[in-house]
């Protein structure tokens with residue numbers, strides 16, 4: 001790997017190694033505000049940072065994601081060397097335990113905060129149980145495993161709202177004399193406005209590209225050019241300072257309007273008033289404690305404040321705890337994928353990802369596997385090429401997919417009500433869709449992407465975490481976005497999404513009947529004529545086949 005400028009600068013700044021206590025800092029813990037780096041004298045500490053092309057090759061990750069991780073890892077190395085910490089930056093091309101085993105023999109016992117990613121915990125299991133690595137708690141979380149007790153229902157399912165209430169009560173966040181501020185725990189019902197262009201959505205922040213980031217860009221273009229997606233270095237918050245700039249941008253431009261437009265979608269803005277901080281939070285460049293404290297101090301409407309805080313101390317913490325509690329949903333199934341999935345990359349690229357990248361070469365141990373194979377509804381279809389950038393003819397899908405491949409980002413409702421919704425309606429395998437989100441988004445790691453996609457997005461684990469599948473016809477998309485205005489289909493007449501919605505309910509009626517939250521649509525389904533039901537089914541079959549072939553849906557698909 002080309003590491004010239006970075007290596008020479010690190011060499012110049014680095015510190016003597018003798019007598020230090022060594023810490024391993026994984027790629028997603030690049031912070032000196034938590035753990036031993038926050039408390040102990042830098043001159044007494046050494047850190048190990050591992051760059052790993054093997055990890056990058058496990059999935060066809062978006063180039064922007066590789067850029068984000070590498071640029072942050074390298075800047076973190078330099079930031080810590082400047083503070084007086086000794087830095088061992090190593091490049092390895094295989095499981096992490098191989099590199100760390102060798103280093104532990106040389107440097108003595110290594111300490112690390114527990115890895116957030118299950119994949120990394122499994123990789124290092126031999127070293128952590130054998131004592132070569134001592135694991136201390138990860139200080140980046142705001143909640144404890146015990147908080148999940150409140151979230152667990154008698155039937156074994158978990159509910160975010162119960163979890164969130166318990167966390168509010170325990171921490172006193174947004175509480176007054178034991179009662180929630182404003183008289184209720186959630187203002188979600190007030191947060192469902194569409195966006196018509198006012199107030200104007202903020203321009204997204206960009207960051208200075210220094211020579212270290214530039215070198216990361218060169219490296220990606222040289223060694224990872226076969227990975228999908230556009231690399232735009234100016235959109236990568238690469239340093240500790242960039243992350244704070246991003247957060248300041250979010251505070252000044254987004255949070256005042258965060259609540260009302262939280263569910264809105266628009267082709268004119270990919271993030272509207274969403275903060276874009278997830279990628280920085282998930283590598284610890286920003287910490288949830290700081291984000292919550294700062295937000296509480298803002299003079300913004302309570303519905304916005306509460307709505308945003310719920311995302312951080314509610315949803316984000318909840319999905320992490322659920323991933324731990326279910327061992328990445330391995331408790332819900334005996335089936336796991338043998339190797340990391342490429343989300344049907346081969347249908348689009350005309351060659352399989354693993355043909356290009358021989359994972360087995362370095363697969364000294366069986367784990368980490370490719371994740372739990374859950375599908376409550378029995379959905380098994382392959383992800384259409386439209387998710388890889390092939391036009392589908394559905395403006396909502398094509399618009400969101402373009403932004404994903406341009407940026408490695410889209411906001412929550414586009415993920416849920418466009419990308420997951422359409423995949424659900426087509427009976428796409430939850431595992432394939434999860435793998436796609438994992439590789440395409442810059443903020444995706446197993447602990448966050450698996451609950452969000454396999455549980456929330458696809459209902460792949462049934463009612464374990466959500467009360468119903470998040471599905472909708474064209475009416476919802478039209479109400480909450482401007483996508484339909486730029487589309488060949490009329491949402492009130494001939495949009496196939498509405499037909500797909502009814503066909504979905506009909507196909508899965510048996511498994512969904514009895515679900516109170518679906519009582520209304522299932523009742524309407526009963527009243528649907530046989531002729532309509534037969535058209536619904538035909539549209540489903542044709543749509544699936546046409547998208548599988550990588551073709552654009554015809555305008556008259558509903559009337560054909």
Ligand SMILES: Cc1cc2nc3c(=O)[nH]c(=O)nc-3n(C[C@H](O)[C@H](O)[C@H](O)COP(=O)(O)OP(=O)(O)OC[C@H]3O[C@@H](n4cnc5c(N)ncnc54)[C@H](O)[C@@H]3O)c2cc1C
Pocket residue numbers: 271273274275276277278279281282311312315316317319410411412413415416420437438441443444445448449452453456457
């Ligand atoms: C199908 C699907 C896949 C998703 N995959 C991921 C993923 O891989 N990584 C990821 O971080 N989030 C994921 N999410 C959750 C959420 O969509 C993103 O966190 C959010 O869109 C990030 O954009 P933002 O920073 O602008 O968020 P904002 O809307 O500004 O929210 C603020 C923060 O709240 C946190 N948050 C909100 N909801 C969630 C949630 N459900 N899970 C975890 N954190 C949450 C994030 O850290 C986010 O940055 C997914 C959601 C869905 C429906």
